[in-house]
Amino acid sequence: MKILTLIRQVPDAEARVRVTNGAVDLEGATLVMDGMDEYGVEQALRLREGGADAEIVALAVGPRRNEDALRTALAMGADRAVHVETDAVLDPISLSKVVARIAQTEGIDLVLVGGQQADWDSQALGAATAERLGWPQLTWTNGLQVQDGALTGRHDVDEGNETFTATLPAVVTTQQGLNEPRYPTLPNIMKAKKKELRKDTLDQYGVTPLVRVVGAEIQARARMNRVIDGKDPQAAAAQLLELLRNEAKVIA
Amino acid sequence: MLDLLSVRDLLTSEERAVWDATRAFTTGELLPHAQGWWDAGGAPRDLMRRFGEQGLLGPTLPPEYGGAGLSAVAYGCAMYELERADSGLRSLASVQGSLVMGPIHRFGSEDLRRRWLPGLASGELVGCFGLTEEGGSDPAAMRTTARADGAHYVLTGSKVWITNSPLADVAVVWARVEGEDRVGGFVVPTDTPGFSAPKIDGKLSLRASVTGEIVLRECRVPAANRLEGARGLGAPLSCLTDARYGISWGALGSLETSYGTAREFALGRVTFGQPIASRQLVQEKLARMLAEHSKGLLLSWRLGVLKDEGRLSPPQVSLAKRDNVRAALNGARAAREVLGASGITTAYPVMRHLLNLETVDTYEGTHDIHTLVLGREATGINAFG
Numbered sequence: 001m002k003i004l005t006l007i008r009q010v011p012d013a014e015a016r017v018r019v020t021n022g023a024v025d026l027e028g029a030t031l032v033m034d035g036m037d038e039y040g041v042e043q044a045l046r047l048r049e050g051g052a053d054a055e056i057v058a059l060a061v062g063p064r065r066n067e068d069a070l071r072t073a074l075a076m077g078a079d080r081a082v083h084v085e086t087d088a089v090l091d092p093i094s095l096s097k098v099v100a101r102i103a104q105t106e107g108i109d110l111v112l113v114g115g116q117q118a119d120w121d122s123q124a125l126g127a128a129t130a131e132r133l134g135w136p137q138l139t140w141t142n143g144l145q146v147q148d149g150a151l152t153g154r155h156d157v158d159e160g161n162e163t164f165t166a167t168l169p170a171v172v173t174t175q176q177g178l179n180e181p182r183y184p185t186l187p188n189i190m191k192a193k194k195k196e197l198r199k200d201t202l203d204q205y206g207v208t209p210l211v212r213v214v215g216a217e218i219q220a221r222a223r224m225n226r227v228i229d230g231k232d233p234q235a236a237a238a239q240l241l242e243l244l245r246n247e248a249k250v251i252a
Numbered sequence: 253m254l255d256l257l258s259v260r261d262l263l264t265s266e267e268r269a270v271w272d273a274t275r276a277f278t279t280g281e282l283l284p285h286a287q288g289w290w291d292a293g294g295a296p297r298d299l300m301r302r303f304g305e306q307g308l309l310g311p312t313l314p315p316e317y318g319g320a321g322l323s324a325v326a327y328g329c330a331m332y333e334l335e336r337a338d339s340g341l342r343s344l345a346s347v348q349g350s351l352v353m354g355p356i357h358r359f360g361s362e363d364l365r366r367r368w369l370p371g372l373a374s375g376e377l378v379g380c381f382g383l384t385e386e387g388g389s390d391p392a393a394m395r396t397t398a399r400a401d402g403a404h405y406v407l408t409g410s411k412v413w414i415t416n417s418p419l420a421d422v423a424v425v426w427a428r429v430e431g432e433d434r435v436g437g438f439v440v441p442t443d444t445p446g447f448s449a450p451k452i453d454g455k456l457s458l459r460a461s462v463t464g465e466i467v468l469r470e471c472r473v474p475a476a477n478r479l480e481g482a483r484g485l486g487a488p489l490s491c492l493t494d495a496r497y498g499i500s501w502g503a504l505g506s507l508e509t510s511y512g513t514a515r516e517f518a519l520g521r522v523t524f525g526q527p528i529a530s531r532q533l534v535q536e537k538l539a540r541m542l543a544e545h546s547k548g549l550l551l552s553w554r555l556g557v558l559k560d561e562g563r564l565s566p567p568q569v570s571l572a573k574r575d576n577v578r579a580a581l582n583g584a585r586a587a588r589e590v591l592g593a594s595g596i597t598t599a600y601p602v603m604r605h606l607l608n609l610e611t612v613d614t615y616e617g618t619h620d621i622h623t624l625v626l627g628r629e630a631t632g633i634n635a636f637g
Contacts, residue, residue: 028255028258068265068268075269183273186274186307186308187319189273190315190320193266
């Protein structure tokens with residue numbers, strides 16, 4: 001089988017981003033593979049290590065710097081990568097057109113995408129891709145296996161979780177708890193240099209963005225800068241409770 | 253990642269990947285435990301295997317010996333990250349890589365390479381490096397001897413301040429070879445009769461790594477264990493140049509931790525109605541740390557490029573080791589001061605880094621010795637002895 005994992009690149013959790021001229025300015029911020037997509041790559045590797053005869057293709061659609069995130073996926077163990085290089089910012093529906101097209105031309109059986117798409121938080125990409133392909137979509141997945149050409153897995157619902165089976169091909173969105181992604185090892189980072197990284201242009205897919213971002217602001221909240229003295233733990237706990245109850249009003 | 257001058261843009265894609273992967277490893281696997289290992293007086297033996305799995309031991313060596321063929325710059329990025337957690341943890345990796353695997357690879361026979369390097373790279377084996385004696389900074393005063401005896405050498409003498417010696421499986425020992433009047437290197441399995449490595453107790457610095465002596469009493473090793481390519485003191489000194497290069501990066505990782513801790517604390521700590529970060533005296537400390545870190549990173553990167561081009565000279569390494577470590581030490585002291593009383597507890601990492609850096613400032617060539625190397629570079633006059 002062939003597995004396609006979509007890679008997005010986002011600012012590192014510790015990065016401090018700025019807004020310049022109404023747009024998020026990533027200059028100087030460290031960009032890493034979206035954590036949700038790490039779960040996707042890791043799960044593809046685990047399916048293969050669990051016995052599935054799988055080729056794993058990593059896909060990124062975005063600017064040149066995305067290459068670093070693809071190299072990370074290759075270093076984790078993906079077999080090859082496709083980079084649709086563009087400086088255009090694609091909304092999830094436009095992006096799904098590229099993903100669906102590649103899934104078709106590459107003969108993909110399983111598409112793994114991040115659940116939340118950390119920089120849009122739309123949760124629409126998986127659904128839109130599945131819709132275009134006419135494939136089943138399974139969301140918020142936190143357990144996944146492939147047996148006899150079918151998927152079995154588990155996902156969260158409001159009241160708890162459900163287990164499911166589905167036929168392949170399918171689209172699966174990941175979430176925290178699906179697995180514990182591995183760190184790429186230094187030898188594998190060097191070996192990944194030799195793996196194929198194909199460059200496509202957005203023109204090849206005939207896609208233009210439907211939504212354009214025209215402004216951005218960072219929400220800043222002033223901190224209260226209050227430090228509770230911890231010398232007497234019981235008094236500190238009592239003071240914290242008092243503040244949470246009467247000042248922040250977050251507990252009754 | 254603290255990188256005011258966007259040094260990251262100067263790295264190759266692989267170098268950035270090595271940095272990111274090691275950063276994630278440090279954040280996930282080292283930072284949560286660093287203080288506990290310090291308290292316990294040593295990291296668990298298994299950590300060396302984790303380093304090995306991650307490829308952190310001797311990563312610049314070629315793959316056939318268990319290395320990853322990394323550039324010097326990528327190696328520096330990895331050392332930066334390990335020392336962001338703790339100088340003792342970085343020491344574990346740099347001793348094994350630069351001081352044990354390095355000389356076996358550079359000066360050893362093919363048999364020695366094949367026999368020892370893969371096990372050292374995977375962390376199955378632990379190595380140590382025996383050069384320093386009571387004479388400290390003056391290795392030419394070495395008293396340990398090696399006497400040829402048929403198909404063996406017999407080693408006699410003692411070494412001090414040897415990282416990892418009490419748990420090592422193998423030691424690279426430097427000794428004056430009788431009849432040659434020069435220093436030679438020997439691979440000594442630690443189970444050789446006559447070899448012992450008593451632990452040095454009472455350390456208030458680098459507590460995550462174990463330090464000991466090496467005592468050699470008529471220790472017989474096969475002549476084939478001699479590092480044939482190492483003729484004279486220049487051989488072990490070249491290993492130290494490699495290790496010092498890594499230290500120049502590592503010190504900046506430690507400085508990032510001191511700076512980050514002090515900055516966060518200063519923004520949250522209120523006195524006289526304002527966060528102390530708004531005070532000029534506190535800002536001066538943070539600005540100094542940031543400035544030294546930024547300049548040091550450019551310096552280490554440039555050193556790495558020169559090393560990859562085979563153009564690195566010892567005085568250049570002395571400059572970087574001397575200045576980056578002293579900047580990190582001063583930064584840790586300043587951070588401790590910003591934290592006030594909180595700075596002395598193990599709830600914050602700065603005092604641990606400060607105590608570690610007291611060692612880093614004087615090991616692998618003291619600050620003063622490196623100053624004299626630069627003085628000799630400037631004047632052509634040797635002021636050592």
